[in-house]
Amino acid sequence: MILKLPDRMEEILLTASKEGVREVDIAKELGITKQAISKALREGRLRLTEIFVTLAEVLNADIVRVNVRKGFAILRSRQLGRKLYVIYVPKKGPRVIIEGDIDCSTNPIVCKEVISAATMWGLIERPKNTEQPNDVITKVLSKLEE
Amino acid sequence: MVTLVKDYWPCAYSGLPAVLQSISIVLFTVTLLMLVGNVGDIYVFMMFFTGIVLALMSIGNEVKITNGELLLTYGYPFKLIKVRVKEVVHIADINALERGKLFKYFKVVLVPFIMITAFPLLYVLIKGASVPLQYSMFLAIPIFVGAALIGYFLVSSRSYKAFLQNVLRVLVVLLITINFFLAIEYHRLYSGFITRDLNALIPLMLAEILLYIFFAAMLVNAVKRHVIIVEDSRGRYYAIASASEVKARELIELIVSKVMVSDS
Numbered sequence: 001m002i003l004k005l006p007d008r009m010e011e012i013l014l015t016a017s018k019e020g021v022r023e024v025d026i027a028k029e030l031g032i033t034k035q036a037i038s039k040a041l042r043e044g045r046l047r048l049t050e051i052f053v054t055l056a057e058v059l060n061a062d063i064v065r066v067n068v069r070k071g072f073a074i075l076r077s078r079q080l081g082r083k084l085y086v087i088y089v090p091k092k093g094p095r096v097i098i099e100g101d102i103d104c105s106t107n108p109i110v111c112k113e114v115i116s117a118a119t120m121w122g123l124i125e126r127p128k129n130t131e132q133p134n135d136v137i138t139k140v141l142s143k144l145e146e
Numbered sequence: 147m148v149t150l151v152k153d154y155w156p157c158a159y160s161g162l163p164a165v166l167q168s169i170s171i172v173l174f175t176v177t178l179l180m181l182v183g184n185v186g187d188i189y190v191f192m193m194f195f196t197g198i199v200l201a202l203m204s205i206g207n208e209v210k211i212t213n214g215e216l217l218l219t220y221g222y223p224f225k226l227i228k229v230r231v232k233e234v235v236h237i238a239d240i241n242a243l244e245r246g247k248l249f250k251y252f253k254v255v256l257v258p259f260i261m262i263t264a265f266p267l268l269y270v271l272i273k274g275a276s277v278p279l280q281y282s283m284f285l286a287i288p289i290f291v292g293a294a295l296i297g298y299f300l301v302s303s304r305s306y307k308a309f310l311q312n313v314l315r316v317l318v319v320l321l322i323t324i325n326f327f328l329a330i331e332y333h334r335l336y337s338g339f340i341t342r343d344l345n346a347l348i349p350l351m352l353a354e355i356l357l358y359i360f361f362a363a364m365l366v367n368a369v370k371r372h373v374i375i376v377e378d379s380r381g382r383y384y385a386i387a388s389a390s391e392v393k394a395r396e397l398i399e400l401i402v403s404k405v406m407v408s409d410s
Binding site: 041042045046049050052053062063064065066067068069070074076142145146 | 233235236237238239242243244245246247250377379395398399402403406407408
């Protein structure tokens with residue numbers, strides 16, 4: 001299974017993730033019918049759930065939380081006993097952060113992708129340039145735990 | 147079709163069941179205040195009976211997954227209210243989250259809890275010394291129950307256990323102090339010992355026992371039960387209580403595989 005959604009589907013899901021946005025608004029913005037948006041949203045969310053379920057199986061983990069509106073899931077590894085934070089990064093696919101194992105100096109690309117995705121999904125505000133990536137990641141994970 | 151009955155119960159935290167439960171909780175408190183205030187028996191009975199009926203109507207009875215939908219049934223012994231949840235976009239075991247608070251998803255439920263905490267306090271403020279001594283402890287029940295329930299919704303599962311332990315400590319100290327002053331007051335009023343007057347002693351002891359039973363139940367609930375929250379595509383939230391963490395995990399997997407990954 002390819003753990004990546006089509007670009008158009010990602011665009012619709014990201015637009016729908018914003019607070020207070022209705023399907024009619026997305027239809028107007030993207031220039032397609034409301035019915036097509038509803039169908040794409042249903043399909044996109046279903047495919048995103050499948051991606052998280054596949055990851056849970058591959059990582060031998062239990063599902064603690066799945067939020068396809070906001071593009072993330074929290075799993076708990078059966079072997080490690082630790083939480084695995086999964087965020088779907090548009091145009092890339094899902095990225096996993098292991099609880100208590102975050103160091104942006106050794107994984108700058110993953111950190112950058114996760115921060116960017118969290119901003120796109122509306123989980124956090126766009127971080128200021130002065131903020132340290134580790135602090136922003138902590139903020140993201142804290143948000144996922146709310 | 148999958149039917150789950152034994153280890154899951156829909157919670158009355160949203161929609162009509164929440165309204166019915168809220169009214170019943172307020173009615174029970176008003177009944178209690180009427181009893182303490184010696185208001186006519188027929189009104190007390192009517193209030194209490196209505197409260198019982200509404201409470202039974204709002205009890206979570208059954209959780210079913212059928213044709214890609216989640217079906218929550220409320221009402222005991224008869225299944226009166228059926229809530230269909232389609233297009234689930236978010237599911238979480240709130241007790242497994244570090245900062246998961248029920249208040250974020252179910253704000254309205256706090257209203258009756260605040261009311262039952264405030265009513266007896268207002269009653270004491272208005273009535274003052276004319277509150278009958280033997281029933282005075284009953285007024286503490288809604289105050290502590292309300293405070294415990296507000297805490298349950300406002301803090302995370304981990305903090306709630308600590309919160310409950312602190313409330314229990316406060317409760318023990320407070321009840322010992324109240325008992326001491328009640329005994330002194332009784333002696334001042336009737337020139338005798340309260341321990342020799344069963345008519346006064348029994349209602350006081352009964353109220354205290356009821357309080358301890360409630361907190362023991364809350365503690366068991368806080369340690370064992372897990373609450374799963376479910377959000378549909380319209381942004382409506384629902385809650386399901388499970389018997390244990392393992393059962394919560396099983397239900398999440400079922401909902402994810404049978405409801406979320408279903409294009410029916």
